[in-house]
Amino acid sequence: MTATLDGPVRDDRAAVDKAISLLVVLGDRAHGETGVSELARRARMSKSTAYRVLGMLERNGVVERVGTGYRLGERLHHLGRAVYAPGAEGVRDLLLPYLADLYETTRETVHLAVLHGTHVVYLAKLYGHRPTPVPSRIGGRLPAHTTAVGKVLLAYDSDAAERVLSEPLERFTDHTLTDPDELAAELDAIRRSGVAFDDEEYQPGLACVAAPVLSRGGRAVAALSVAGRHGRIDTRALSGQARRVCASASRAWAARVARTYAA
Structure with a gap:
């Protein structure tokens, strides 16, 4: 079963925790794009796990891929206005x-x-x-x-x-x-x-x-x-x-x- 933010996942807590960790890292480095290796290191997870979770976040519009790097997505900015x-x-x-x-x-x-x-x-x-x-x-x-x-x-x-x-x-x-x-x-x-x-x-x-x-x-x-x-x-x-x-x-x-x- 494919894990996405729109549907069920095998381990909700693990998936959410990892996604939030990556978003926090991207928020701290909001003035440019950050590569998968750097994101994985700062979020303390393997590169393969970071790449998989970033794919989920990208499909849901909360991160954007720019070349080989990632940045916060437009959908997240829209959601942020609610706070x-x-x-x-x-x-x-x-x-x-x-x-x-x-x-x-x-x-x-x-x-x-x-x-x-x-x-x-x-x-x-x-x-x-x-x-x-x-x-x-x-x-x-x-x-x-x-x-x-x-x-x-x-x-x-x-x-x-x-x-x-x-x-x-x-x-x-x-x-x-x-x-x-x-x-x-x-x-x-x-x-x-x-x-x-x-x-x-x-x-x-x-x-x-x-x-x-x-x-x-x-x-x-x-x-x-x-x-x-x-x-x-x-x-x-x-x-x-x-x-x-x-x-x-x-x-x-x-x-x-x-x-x-x-x-």
Whole structure:
């Protein structure tokens, strides 16, 4: 019996585990194609097994073969959209021009992100001219308490903040906030100032500043951020530009909601 992802297999758990291992490896190497030998080595399986499982994944459209290598397939990207926060595509489409405005005023790497559970999901990213150690990627997630965009979104979402504060806060660097009381105090300060900072809290060498895009009710729809190498960019100086762009984006969001209800 031929094993496919569309039909029964002799060992479901083994087949699924192997397929996921290969997909994870491909996701980690998403900027190009990877050969079977390298995939097998990284997924810790034989080359023949990797080739067979990749064939199943290819037939189901979740990986694509390019020459002698493989990459994630279009079907997987479509499925991935289902994990975005509800309405994320509409948020991205409306706010992309404002992300471009923030890039134009700073010439640094900028992000558009939304909150999904206790993580942030990056909907868009524009790269600055200077190399920056930024781990974010479009569609990727990071723990909200470790990032400027995440903290500014939590500051304006009490339910999400409560969930984050009730769980253990994972440490990524010496600067990560892992004390719930300290994080709660910082979220209060963010609500007062309208801006959040990340000083090497997720990754050493990275500094960010973020501001929220707010609805008329004061809830954060999304956040925009500027990121750069710690010690090179002045995130405090950039905070004014982030606030101004996000204020314009907030007005555009409010206008869109008003048109929707008027229709």
